Amino acid sequence: MLDQMEGSRAVAEAVALCRPQVICAYPISPQTHIVEALGEMVKSGRLGGCEFINVESEFAAMSVAIGACAAGARAYTATASQGLLFMVEALYNAAGLGLPIVMTVANRAIGAPINIWNDHGDAMSQRDCGWIQLFAETNQEALDLHIQAFRLAEELSVPVMVCMDGFILTHAFERVDIPEARQVDAYLPAYEPRQVLDVHEPVSIGAMVGPEAFMEVRYLAHAKQMMALERIPEYALGFREIFGRDAGGLVRGYRSEDAEIVVVALGSVLGTIKDVIDELREAGIRAGVLGICCFRPWPMEAVREALRDARCVVVLEKSLAVGIGGIVATNVRTALAGFAVAVHAVIAGLGGRAITRSSLAAMVRAGVDGSLPALGFLDLDRAVVERALERERRTRRSGPIAENVLRDIGVVAARIA
Amino acid sequence: MAFQPVKFYQTGTFTVGNRLLAPEERSVQADMARINSLNSGHRACQGCGEALGARYAIDAAMRSTGNRLIAANATGCLEVFSTPYPETSWQIPWIHSVFGNAAAVATGIAAALKVKGHAEVRVVAQGGDGGTTDIGFGCLSGMFERNDDVLYICYDNEAYMNTGVQRSSATPPGARTATTMAVGPQPGNCFGQGKDLPRIAMAHGIPYVATATVADLRDLEYKVARAMSFHGARYLHILVPCPVGWGHGSHETIRIARLARETGLFPVFEAEDGEVTGVSKIRKPVPVEEYLRPQKRFAHLFGRPPRIDIIAGLQEIADRNIRRYGLLDSTD
Numbered sequence: 001m002l003d004q005m006e007g008s009r010a011v012a013e014a015v016a017l018c019r020p021q022v023i024c025a026y027p028i029s030p031q032t033h034i035v036e037a038l039g040e041m042v043k044s045g046r047l048g049g050c051e052f053i054n055v056e057s058e059f060a061a062m063s064v065a066i067g068a069c070a071a072g073a074r075a076y077t078a079t080a081s082q083g084l085l086f087m088v089e090a091l092y093n094a095a096g097l098g099l100p101i102v103m104t105v106a107n108r109a110i111g112a113p114i115n116i117w118n119d120h121g122d123a124m125s126q127r128d129c130g131w132i133q134l135f136a137e138t139n140q141e142a143l144d145l146h147i148q149a150f151r152l153a154e155e156l157s158v159p160v161m162v163c164m165d166g167f168i169l170t171h172a173f174e175r176v177d178i179p180e181a182r183q184v185d186a187y188l189p190a191y192e193p194r195q196v197l198d199v200h201e202p203v204s205i206g207a208m209v210g211p212e213a214f215m216e217v218r219y220l221a222h223a224k225q226m227m228a229l230e231r232i233p234e235y236a237l238g239f240r241e242i243f244g245r246d247a248g249g250l251v252r253g254y255r256s257e258d259a260e261i262v263v264v265a266l267g268s269v270l271g272t273i274k275d276v277i278d279e280l281r282e283a284g285i286r287a288g289v290l291g292i293c294c295f296r297p298w299p300m301e302a303v304r305e306a307l308r309d310a311r312c313v314v315v316l317e318k319s320l321a322v323g324i325g326g327i328v329a330t331n332v333r334t335a336l337a338g339f340a341v342a343v344h345a346v347i348a349g350l351g352g353r354a355i356t357r358s359s360l361a362a363m364v365r366a367g368v369d370g371s372l373p374a375l376g377f378l379d380l381d382r383a384v385v386e387r388a389l390e391r392e393r394r395t396r397r398s399g400p401i402a403e404n405v406l407r408d409i410g411v412v413a414a415r416i417a
Numbered sequence: 418m419a420f421q422p423v424k425f426y427q428t429g430t431f432t433v434g435n436r437l438l439a440p441e442e443r444s445v446q447a448d449m450a451r452i453n454s455l456n457s458g459h460r461a462c463q464g465c466g467e468a469l470g471a472r473y474a475i476d477a478a479m480r481s482t483g484n485r486l487i488a489a490n491a492t493g494c495l496e497v498f499s500t501p502y503p504e505t506s507w508q509i510p511w512i513h514s515v516f517g518n519a520a521a522v523a524t525g526i527a528a529a530l531k532v533k534g535h536a537e538v539r540v541v542a543q544g545g546d547g548g549t550t551d552i553g554f555g556c557l558s559g560m561f562e563r564n565d566d567v568l569y570i571c572y573d574n575e576a577y578m579n580t581g582v583q584r585s586s587a588t589p590p591g592a593r594t595a596t597t598m599a600v601g602p603q604p605g606n607c608f609g610q611g612k613d614l615p616r617i618a619m620a621h622g623i624p625y626v627a628t629a630t631v632a633d634l635r636d637l638e639y640k641v642a643r644a645m646s647f648h649g650a651r652y653l654h655i656l657v658p659c660p661v662g663w664g665h666g667s668h669e670t671i672r673i674a675r676l677a678r679e680t681g682l683f684p685v686f687e688a689e690d691g692e693v694t695g696v697s698k699i700r701k702p703v704p705v706e707e708y709l710r711p712q713k714r715f716a717h718l719f720g721r722p723p724r725i726d727i728i729a730g731l732q733e734i735a736d737r738n739i740r741r742y743g744l745l746d747s748t749d
Contacts, residue, residue, distance in 0.1 A: 021528075021529065021533070022525060022528045022529055022532065024525075049532055050532065051528040051529075051531060051532050053524065053525075053528060053563070055521065055524075055559055056555060056556070056558065056559030056562070057555055057556075057559070059517070059518065059521075059555070059556070060518065060521040060524075060555065060556050060559050063514060063521030063522050063524075063525065063556060064524050064525035065525060066514050066518075066522055066525060067489060067521065067523060067524060067525025067526040067527075067528075067529070068526065068528050068529040069525070069529075070522075070526065070529075071487065071525065071526040071529035071530060071533075072533060073525075073528065073529035073533060075525070075529075089515050089517075090514065090515060090518060093514050093515050197487045197510040197511075197512060197526060198510055199484065199486065199487065199509070199538055201510075202507070202508060202509050202511070203510060203511075204500050204505035204507050204510075204511045204512075204513075205511070205513070206490075206500075206512050206513035206514055207500035207501070207502045207503070207504075207505060207513070208496070208497055208501055209502040210501070210502065213502060213503075
């Protein structure tokens with residue numbers, strides 16, 4: 001059914017169609033509208049057979065989901081940013097225990113300085129925690145990925161994060177196609193836990209494992225993630241059969257087959273990039289895009305196949321690995337090891353900084369003419385950072401970076417000597 | 418108090434056992450068919466109070482629930498010594514997630530059971546004092562506040578024993594731990610800190626809060642059974658001496674626990690809906706010195722010169738407990 005609604009509401013509708021049995025809710029922008037909508041559905045009785053629990057922290061949210069899932073219930077929660085970091089210990093635990101929890105991450109920057117707007121710093125910080133990470137490009141895809149996520153999680157007994165850009169997607173009102181309940185029921189079988197806390201067959205879950213077996217347990221976690229590389233395309237095909245549209249998969253190219261320069265990105269910025277690519281194509285530049293939908297497990301082969309024939313690859317990253325630069329670019333370089341493809345990392349859009357078409361076009365043109373550095377920062381105000389660095393060179397002083405910058409810009413100049 | 422304690426004073430011994438009791442009054446532990454939830458063969462130290470307390474409590478809970486019980490366990494001694502892969506001592510469904518989330522994991526289990534229509538299966542969460550009063554406190558308070566249908570059991574040995582006896586917020590004043598060293602002008606843990614978790618639990622207004630020690634099996638079992646007669650959040654705080662951390666003989670666990678109660682340092686009581694409804698009376702208060710002296714963690718109080726000021730401070734705490742809970746048995 002076609003409807004016009006907020007991205008968060010669309011995700012809530014998708015999650016409800018998956019018939020979750022335990023939902024843990026803790027508010028954090030920009031995720032909050034999702035659990036608010038689900039809470040209303042549970043309380044009004046529209047979503048039956050579900051416990052909606054208002055927990056006291058994100059750490060508790062993930063912990064309640066762990067308990068519920070281990071006791072055989074389909075469990076869901078949503079978070080963002082600081083909330084994702086606060087549940088980190090439980091994230092690793094859920095993955096280590098093989099509990100198929102599904103969680104929405106409404107991607108948002110991590111402080112300090114505190115910032116509520118979108119980038120991918122939160123999800124990228126958890127790329128190695130053992131969760132599958134899927135990134136949505138549109139609200140429709142965010143909706144669809146949740147339905148695929150439950151299937152994938154329960155098939156492989158691995159938790160899945162569905163990442164969607166905070167505000168840009170969560171708060172955008174768009175037309176979405178809400179599936180019928182019978183379609184979702186046909187696609188998503190009931191949760192059949194392999195091991196469950198059952199008084200008739202008592203098991204001990206979460207035992208201490210020493211050096212004699214820890215390596216093997218970790219290897220198996222990796223092996224299961226790698227199996228997802230086969231399942232994800234299968235489930236995307238199965239999804240198209242039932243729902244009649246494409247969603248998910250590992251990677252998706254756009255005008256990339258014959259491209260000499262390919263921009264790689266994740267999430268909603270792909271739409272803007274495609275517009276830019278169309279303009280550049282009209283100007284005679286053979287540019288293309290590769291969208292990464294599945295970031296963990298890393299689709300090494302698919303990325304290699306898509307990029308090996310390009311001359312230049314520009315990875316547009318909404319996160320910064322301080323001390324090295326680009327996280328996605330590092331992964332792309334691994335995939336292209338042995339191929340003569342120049343890979344550039346361009347950090348962009350941190351903390352909600354707008355990524356404009358003109359800046360993207362200039363970035364691609366720089367890639368074409370060879371003037372793009374290995375690590376670039378899109379629309380960075382060089383004057384501000386140079387002045388801050390110069391000040392720090394002059395006077396040895398410790399303290400928050402943001403206040404120095406603010407002083408420079410003059411926002412609180414009156415209050416800082 | 419709904420529970421009438423059985424007094425064995427006439428025998429002149431503390432270990433008269435069950436033979437003086439009618440079969441229905443006998444303890445769960447005396448039952449040949451007891452479930453032995455925490456089975457033998459685990460790796461607890463000799464004389465471990467926590468191993469004893471856990472078996473007493475979980476066996477009693479199993480009897481109350483007709484063996485329909487699931488446990489969530491915090492990280493700690495109990496978790497480590499009971500489940501070294503690939504072995505387990507637990508005869509019940511059991512899960513360990515991380516250190517600070519046992520109460521929240523239990524909430525999740527209870528929610529799953531409810532939604533799946535298994536209301537007859539009950540849930541306990543358990544942890545040591547570190548996992549309860551410190552790192553697990555947020556999740557515990559949340560579970561209390563929501564009144565989730567979970568019995569949380571804290572096995573309190575008054576420090577982080579699993580990591581090598583470091584101070585927790587349940588460590589008593591004056592006690593030496595690896596992080597409250599017996600040096601300087603104020604040796605051992607300082608006064609005026611720490612949490613009184615049973616009273617904090619009561620302040621949440623949950624249906625049932627109780628304290629117990631491993632010295633009084635019958636009282637402990639009664640409190641578990643009483644706790645399981647309620648739905649909603651319940652809290653049971655059991656004092657479990659640790660021979661290694663406290664520095665007493667492994668054969669003295671029960672005696673030390675009893676002295677903790679008889680001095681008034683560990684008040685044994687129960688409360689419903691935030692109000693105290695019963696206390697275990699002290700027949701004749703024992704001076705705190707008798708409790709402190711056998712424990713090496715207090716040895717620095719009895720050096721030359723002795724720290725009578727610190728001992729007096731501890732006696733004040735005991736006296737205040739006696740006044741606050743009306744622990745003196747005025748009927749004898």
